Amino acid sequence: xxxxxxxxxxxxxxxxxxxxxxxxxxxxxxxxxxxxxxxxxxxxxxxxxxxxxxxxxxxxxxxxxxxxxxxxxxxxxxxxxxxxxxxxxxxxxxxxxxxxxxxxxxxxxxxxxxxxxxxxxxxxxxxxxxxxxxxxxxxxxxxxxxxxxxxxxxxxxxxxxxxxxxxxxxxxxxxxxxxxxxxxxxxxxxxxxxxxxxxxxxxxxxxxxxxxxxxxxxxxxxxxxxxxxxxxxxxxxxxxxxxxxxxxxxxxxxxxxxxxxxxxxxxxxxxxxxxxxxxxxxxxxxxxxxxxxxxxxxxxxxxxxxxxxxxxxxxxxxxxxxxxxxxxxxxxxxxxxxxxxxxxxxxxxxxxxxxxxxxxxxxxxxxxxxxxxxxxxxxxxxxxxxxxxxxxxxxxxxxxxxxxxxxxxxxxxxxxxxxxxxxxxxxxxxxxxxxxxxxxxxxxxxxxxxxxxxxxxxxx
Numbered sequence: 209x210x211x212x213x214x215x216x217x218x219x220x221x222x223x224x225x226x227x228x229x230x231x232x233x234x235x236x237x238x239x240x241x242x243x244x245x246x247x248x249x250x251x252x253x254x255x256x257x258x259x260x261x262x263x264x265x266x267x268x269x270x271x272x273x274x275x276x277x278x279x280x281x282x283x284x285x286x287x288x289x290x291x292x293x294x295x296x297x298x299x300x301x302x303x304x305x306x307x308x309x310x311x312x313x314x315x316x317x318x319x320x321x322x323x324x325x326x327x328x329x330x331x332x333x334x335x336x337x338x339x340x341x342x343x344x345x346x347x348x349x350x351x352x353x354x355x356x357x358x359x360x361x362x363x364x365x366x367x368x369x370x371x372x373x374x375x376x377x378x379x380x381x382x383x384x385x386x387x388x389x390x391x392x393x394x395x396x397x398x399x400x401x402x403x404x405x406x407x408x409x410x411x412x413x414x415x416x417x418x419x420x421x422x423x424x425x426x427x428x429x430x431x432x433x434x435x436x437x438x439x440x441x442x443x444x445x446x447x448x449x450x451x452x453x454x455x456x457x458x459x460x461x462x463x464x465x466x467x468x469x470x471x472x473x474x475x476x477x478x479x480x481x482x483x484x485x486x487x488x489x490x491x492x493x494x495x496x497x498x499x500x501x502x503x504x505x506x507x508x509x510x511x512x513x514x515x516x517x518x519x520x521x522x523x524x525x526x527x528x529x530x531x532x533x534x535x536x537x538x539x540x541x542x543x544x545x546x547x548x549x550x551x552x553x554x555x556x557x558x559x560x561x562x563x564x565x566x567x568x569x570x571x572x573x574x575x576x577x578x579x580x581x582x583x584x585x586x587x588x589x590x591x592x593x594x595x596x597x598x599x600x601x602x603x604x605x606x607x608x609x610x611x612x613x614x615x616x617x618x619x620x621x622x623x624x625x626x627x628x629x630x631x632x633x634x635x636x637x638x639x640x641x642x643x644x645x646x647x648x649x650x651x652x653x654x655x656x657x658x659x660x661x662x663x664x665x666x667x668x
Contacts, residue, residue, distance in 0.1 A: 214320045215307055221571075222303040222327035225578060226296035226336050234292045234337050234587040235473050237615070239263075241622035242640060243274075243340050245649040248625060251278040251286075258420040259432070261643045262341075262382065264533065267435040270379035270420050273341055280339070286626040289587055295343045299336025302347040303327045306545050309354040314509045314553050321552035324567065326545060330577040331466050331475060335541045338476075341381040342541055348373040350545040352387045353516055356394050360512070364406035371410040375417035383542045389519035397515060451528050451535075454492075456521075459540045460547055461485040461495045465573050468581040475537045477615050482537055486573060498547075501554035510553045516546040584616050585667070594623040597663055605652070606661035607633035613667040620665050625651075632659055 242261065249255045250271075257275070259268040284290035306326045311319035326332060326346075336343070352373040358366040370391060377384035394400065425432040462475070465486040475482060485491045499517075502510035520543040527533050555563045608631035610620050621631055631637075634654040637644055644650050 212316070212320075215304075215323070218307065218320065218323045218327050219300060219303060221324070222300045222333075225328060225330065225333035225574070226299045228578060230293070230296070230337075231289060231588040232586055233334055233472070233583060234289055235334075235476055235583070236288060236292075236587040236590060236619040236622070237476065238618040238640075239340055240288075240338075241619050241625070242643060242649075243277075244622040244625050245644065246271075246647065247274050247277050247281055248651075249649065250275055251281040252628075258424045259647070261647050263640075263643070265382055266438075268421075268424070268432055269382070270375075270417065272379035272417070273344065273376065273381075277339070287591075288623055288626060289591060292337055292339050292587065295336050295339045298343060298347060299333060302336070302350060302545070305347060305350045305354065306548065309350050309357070309545070310549050310552055312354055312357045313512060313549060314556065317556050318509070318549060318552040321555055321563075321567070322545070322549040325464075325548040325551060325570065328571050328574050329463050329544070329548075330574040330581075331462050332541070332544055333578075334472065334475070335538060342383065342538060344376065345381055345383055345542040346545050348376055348384060349387065349516070349542045352390065353512065353546060353549075356390070357512060359400065360394070360398050364401075364404050365409070367404075367407050367410040368413060371413050371417075375413065378421075379417060381542075383523065383539055386516070386519045386523045386542055389522055390516045393515045393519060394512070397511070451525060455480075455482075456524060456535070457492050457495060458482070458485055458488075459535075459537055460543075461488075461491050462537065463540065463544045463547065464495070464570060465491045466577050468577040470582050471584040471616070472577075472581045473583045473585070473616065478534065478536055479615075480534070498551045498554045501557060502550065505554075505557045507553055507557070510550060513546050513550045513553070517543060517550065520546075585613075590620060590623055593665060594620065594627065597665075598624070598627055598629060601629065601661065601663075604661055605632035605655075605659055606663055607631060607659040608636050609633075609662065609664045610636075611664065611666040617665075617667050631663075 242263065246257065246260050249257055257271045260271045260274050262269045280291060280294045284293070303323055303326050307319045307323035309319075310322035332346070336346075352370055355366040355370040355373070359370065370387070374384065374387040374391065377388060395402070421432050462482070462485050466475075467483045467486045469483070502514075524535050524539075528535050555566065606629075608621060608624065610617065612618075621636060624630065630650075630652045632652050632654055634641065634656050637654060641654075
């Protein structure tokens with residue numbers, strides 16, 4: 209079998225961007241804290257959980273990703289910095305899948321360029337260094353495009369892969385509903401048959417994926433259906449009335465050209481104040497050109513990618529205009545593989561010197577960010593604080609007070625959870641108390657009483 213030497217180089221770049229300065233770029237927040245509390249129920253308490261909380265839309269999702277994560281926690285000996293290595297490994301695997309999907313859609317050039325972009329984008333690789341429900345999104349999104357490309361060519365058995373990927377929209381991250389929209393649009397635009405015997409395995413998996421919800425609803429009537437009804441019927445006085453199209457454009461562009469900094473984790477924060485992409489506004493103009501080039505060239509290969517990107521934009525509209533929620537930078541992980549494949553299709557029409565100049569500049573910029581950026585509070589520094597603190601602690605109940613620094617300094621509690629230490633002061637759990645009670649996540653009975661042992665963690 210002939211091996212593509214370019215693919216070997218691309219995978220080496222992917223490994224470099226995901227493992228170089230490994231500990232310097234591992235991010236940890238309150239999102240991981242709730243995730244850890246759920247996974248512990250499986251990995252430590254050996255519970256077969258059926259549902260998991262989703263804070264963004266305040267409903268129950270399934271537990272497949274949490275169940276899959278439990279062995280990783282055990283293998284990693286419940287050390288957070290080791291757990292996150294799984295995300296880096298998955299990022300390298302996704303690079304290979306982007307290559308295979310690009311080749312399926314547009315041939316070897318598209319495969320090489322799209323995989324190169326995915327491998328060498330700092331912001332993409334930075335996102336891959338996490339382990340939380342959004343981590344598998346790029347892989348599942350890419351596999352769904354690959355599966356649809358096969359289905360269009362009458363390989364209907366790939367419907368199982370498509371449904372498997374889409375099912376994680378209700379078992380991991382609602383952002384993956386883009387796959388459901390993408391599937392529906394593809395059925396319409398490609399006039400795919402609705403009834404086929406080859407769809408039977410996909411239908412079986414669909415049934416399996418919704419069974420946990422049916423069982424939980426029967427055991428606890430209304431616990432699944434009522435939150436979903438409220439999601440679409442509750443009053444939204446502060447609903448978002450418009451979409452910041454420039455910020456959406458910049459969300460795509462940051463995957464290409466990112467500004468370096470000493471607080472690079474700001475791109476994971478729930479904020480509106482992200483830095484503009486490097487070379488702004490020229491980089492945004494370039495992104496627009498990448499979007500329109502395939503249309504101008506009437507390239508039929510790009511149709512399937514446009515369907516996925518349009519599905520993503522529909523999701524943005526529903527999430528913001530329909531649900532009144534803010535759309536943040538980290539949600540773009542689900543669309544970057546498709547975006548990079550579209551760029552590769554665009555570059556295929558340009559002269560080689562132009563392509564090499566763009567790819568060279570892209571690589572140099574992202575290498576610069578990799579080498580010269582830093583995080584304000586990387587995970588390993590938080591681990592040092594927690595491990596040192598535990599060495600002085602006894603087994604008596606303790607209160608944990610974390611002095612905030614914006615939203616940079618979150619997730620300390622989860623590192624205590626992983627060491628079987630649980631803060632007993634109720635005010636530590638503040639806004640998330642309802643989640644811990646609703647999903648039986650408390651390992652202790654939190655109290656408002658004054659505790660003898662107090663741990664205070666400060667940014668200084």
